[in-house]
Amino acid sequence: MTSQDTTLAASASRLPQERRVVTEIPGPRSRALHERRLAAVPPGVGSVLPVYVTDADGGVVVDADGNSLIDFGSGIAVTNVGNANPRVAARVKAQAERFTHTCFMVAPYESYVAVCENLNRITPGDHEKRSLLVNSGAEAVENAVKIARYATGRQAVVAFDHGYHGRTLLTMTLTAKNMPYKQGFGPYAPEVYRMPLAYPYRWPTGPDDCGPEAAALVIEQITKQIGPTNVAALLIEPIQGEGGFIEPAPGFLPALAEFGRANGILFIADEVQTGFARTGDLFACEHEAIVPDLVATAKGIAGGLPLAAVTGRADIMDKVHGGGLGGTYGGNPLACEAALAVLEEIEEGKLTERARRIGEIMLPRLRALATRHPAIGDVRGRGAMIAIELVREGTKEPDPELTARIARRCHENGLLVLTTGTYGNVMRFLPPLVISEELLSEGLDVLDAAFAS
Numbered sequence: 001m002t003s004q005d006t007t008l009a010a011s012a013s014r015l016p017q018e019r020r021v022v023t024e025i026p027g028p029r030s031r032a033l034h035e036r037r038l039a040a041v042p043p044g045v046g047s048v049l050p051v052y053v054t055d056a057d058g059g060v061v062v063d064a065d066g067n068s069l070i071d072f073g074s075g076i077a078v079t080n081v082g083n084a085n086p087r088v089a090a091r092v093k094a095q096a097e098r099f100t101h102t103c104f105m106v107a108p109y110e111s112y113v114a115v116c117e118n119l120n121r122i123t124p125g126d127h128e129k130r131s132l133l134v135n136s137g138a139e140a141v142e143n144a145v146k147i148a149r150y151a152t153g154r155q156a157v158v159a160f161d162h163g164y165h166g167r168t169l170l171t172m173t174l175t176a177k178n179m180p181y182k183q184g185f186g187p188y189a190p191e192v193y194r195m196p197l198a199y200p201y202r203w204p205t206g207p208d209d210c211g212p213e214a215a216a217l218v219i220e221q222i223t224k225q226i227g228p229t230n231v232a233a234l235l236i237e238p239i240q241g242e243g244g245f246i247e248p249a250p251g252f253l254p255a256l257a258e259f260g261r262a263n264g265i266l267f268i269a270d271e272v273q274t275g276f277a278r279t280g281d282l283f284a285c286e287h288e289a290i291v292p293d294l295v296a297t298a299k300g301i302a303g304g305l306p307l308a309a310v311t312g313r314a315d316i317m318d319k320v321h322g323g324g325l326g327g328t329y330g331g332n333p334l335a336c337e338a339a340l341a342v343l344e345e346i347e348e349g350k351l352t353e354r355a356r357r358i359g360e361i362m363l364p365r366l367r368a369l370a371t372r373h374p375a376i377g378d379v380r381g382r383g384a385m386i387a388i389e390l391v392r393e394g395t396k397e398p399d400p401e402l403t404a405r406i407a408r409r410c411h412e413n414g415l416l417v418l419t420t421g422t423y424g425n426v427m428r429f430l431p432p433l434v435i436s437e438e439l440l441s442e443g444l445d446v447l448d449a450a451f452a453s
Contacts, residue, residue: 020068027065056083059435111336130317133331137272137298138166140308148233162243198252211251228263238284241273244421245387276300280356280383307335355383398423409450
């Protein structure tokens with residue numbers, strides 16, 4: 001790989017790619033807008049940082065007060081190709097001038113087919129595939145489960161500790177974390193079973209034994225508690241998102257995939273947050289050569305427009321009867337054009353390589369930060385999906401209060417960061433894959449200063 005391939009050169013951007021703090025954050029205009037929000041939007045719709053965005057491009061977002069914040073969130077791994085990407089914007093504009101909707105199930109159009117052809121080409125595995133387009137990650141996961149149950153004639157679905165799969169009734173049931181996602185919203189969907197995850201940092205016997213021990217425990221519990229012949233699918237994120245960017249210990253996913261193959265259980269990879277070059281591979285499953293039976297994708301697929309997909313083996317996808325899948329807005333033509341532009345940007349811009357370069361920059365900086373601040377118990381992740389877990393010094397006890405303080409200090413100084421994790425003690429970093437090396441380094445400087453303060 002040449003130096004040109006591995007350097008995060010600043011792409012041509014409409015906005016200055018700079019951190020600029022001109023008022024306190026949030027500033028007066030954002031605070032005024034937030035007052036309007038409180039009178040119009042229910043408090044159940046949360047907000048990480050109440051700055052109201054007026055513009056965004058590349059690696060920055062600009063708020064109503066003129067502050068320019070470095071973006072380490074990408075709208076939760078959505079704007080991988082940058083906000084307002086010119087290729088995406090141009091294709092969406094051209095499509096909007098032709099037609100905005102017909103419903104693919106009523107009067108179809110080529111772009112839906114083209115997106116599916118591309119997904120069938122790029123998702124792991126060289127087998128024949130089919131794809132279904134829907135609107136959100138939760139809808140993709142729900143349809144993957146529907147298809148798995150239909151194809152296998154079985155009902156049980158196995159999910160994992162710390163997993164997050166959405167906010168619909170079924171995907172909320174599949175999600176592990178109670179607060180805020182599940183509290184008070186029951187009763188939940190039936191035939192969902194939860195198993196331990198190979199969480200290296202918190203595995204009782206240590207990270208080296210974590211993968212094989214966790215896999216053996218899961219297989220034993222499925223065999224004893226459910227019965228393999230009753231299980232339709234194993235559903236897992238190759239790197240968990242809302243659970244804390246937990247990368248399962250090596251060997252865990254391959255063991256589960258092999259167990260599934262041996263017992264007629266489908267392997268569903270939830271690549272909603274990990275897909276489309278985010279982890280340094282096009283899909284996170286590729287890291288351990290996992291070939292899922294079904295893949296759920298969303299977020300980074302369409303540069304911010306609502307689109308998601310289920311891609312799977314043709315013999316599985318083709319089993320469902322006519323009319324059994326679909327939805328009014330699934331595969332909207334504007335979103336499909338955006339997705340085609342995103343896929344072009346990923347391939348032509350070598351964004352998998354750029355994601356790996358982001359990891360090469362961030363991980364050493366964060367590990368060095370951890371040596372100076374023992375509250376950082378773990379540094380983990382791949383590519384441009386990186387996290388630090390904060391604990392009370394000398395223990396592994398989660399420290400969500402410190403996590404919130406560090407995040408708030410970053411926000412005040414012009415760096416947009418996100419917190420996550422089952423215990424609320426993880427800071428996750430999801431910069432756009434097109435961010436410049438200078439802006440990335442400056443964001444890490446802000447984080448460093450937040451810890452120093």
